[in-house]
Amino acid sequence: MSIPEAADRRVRIAVQLQPQQAEYGQIRDAVLRAEDLGVDVIFNWDHFYPLYGDPDGKHFECWTMLGAWAELTERVEIGALVTCNSYRNPDLLADMARTVDHMSGGRLILGIGAGWFRKDYEQFGYEFGTAGSRIARLAADLPRIKARLAAGNPAPTREIPVLVGGGGERKTLRIVAEHADVWHSFGDVETLTRKSAILDEHGAAVGRDTARLVERSVEVRGTPGESGKALVAAGATLLTVGVGGPDYDLTRLRDWIAWRDAR
Template sequence: MTRPVRIGVQIQPQHADYADIRRAVAAVEEAGADIIFNWDHFFPLYGEPDGKHFECWTMLGAWAEATESVQIGALVTCNSYRNPDLLADMARTVDHISGGRLVLGIGAGWFERDYAEFGYEFGTPGSRIADLGAALPRIKARWAAANPAPTRDIPVLIGGGGERKTLRVVAEHATVWHSFGDAETVARKSAILDEHCAVVGRDPDEIERSVGVGRSGTPGDAAARMRDLGVSLFTVDVSGPGYDLGRLRHWLAWRDEQNATV
């Protein structure tokens, strides 16, 4: 399956006032990006460790009202921080506020400081992935029971590349698989995901492939190779306080060139 290229932007909610973040969201939507992400942490991941930072899901509710057409989501929500049924209801509510533009990005969690300072049990990578696998059926069951129901089948983006456990969860539950790494890494892990899909009886073409391209200035041979591997969602990231969107415009132009031939 050849999917059109989509371009995402992760607006990292760190080192900035909310007014700066809000202006960046408006500029990204005006530029024509397909999806805007934040992230689900409580402290900056780089730069001044105690710098300015804002919470993920209250922000997504605000973005749902402040935007009109762009999809929104977290890259990614930490499954450990909220009861799965509560998270499902939060997602359903933001889905309605946005008029059906939410993507539920979710992962097992990894940033130990968040856990320590907010009182969550850190556990082990294995226990966190097991918790994620147990949470996703609860999330989908809560959506099925909700009144009103979500506006549509909310896409579930799962981030992570653990080959034995995480990719099995992706095969079972994801609409989108998000990963990092070079083309060789993505090729290997994508093939393993296909194997998991065969085991669980899932068509691998149902799962969109997504990669983070960080602060890559312009698409080049690496992006073309990713495209050949079936990747269709490419996400650049920007941090506060400046939120420089210069790179984004190169990626949007490349998207339009690629999609003209699809």
């Protein structure tokens, strides 16, 4: 099973539980509460330091956490929004994904991006390079990831959906067109609409019907009444609410889930 094609998609609500400024017990509690609310997908992110608040505050590693979530949850899909491709050997990352896929009973989304947060690179000894070199590495590594997934024994339980995050119009969207099942966009409705059209141009160039095969994903701001209808009209069907620690207030997530259910 893979990501449904456009005609079969329903609007789904995700939450990104940002693993910062909190004890792990608070994150674990938020995962359970989000699943109980009826969310479709629970994401974390792949950083080593907080992005907001105290820059040296509490923080936890992405993939170790996803393994725990695979056992903790029963229904929701899980994944990173997004994994930094630069932090792990691509064959290792693929085998980690295959393992979490089995641990979760086939509920992993492999979210991935080129990386951008300089502090992570410098503090953990990775070469930061340039935006261009990081994007080029992502383009080179995705075929390796897919090949390693195909070679795994046992094989993944399903064709693990690949979500690529980023909005670079010339290079990143070309990678999305070639490799992704889901594209995570950043920006408002107008940005989503414009870049979605560019993605489809890349899809035509590589011989892939991205309008049909690539789901549009976006982080939502504000209330469903303010942007929900417009985002869906622009083609987005995976809508993510970002929530930070330490309290993980899910009030806004509850509103988006109610809006989804009322559609």
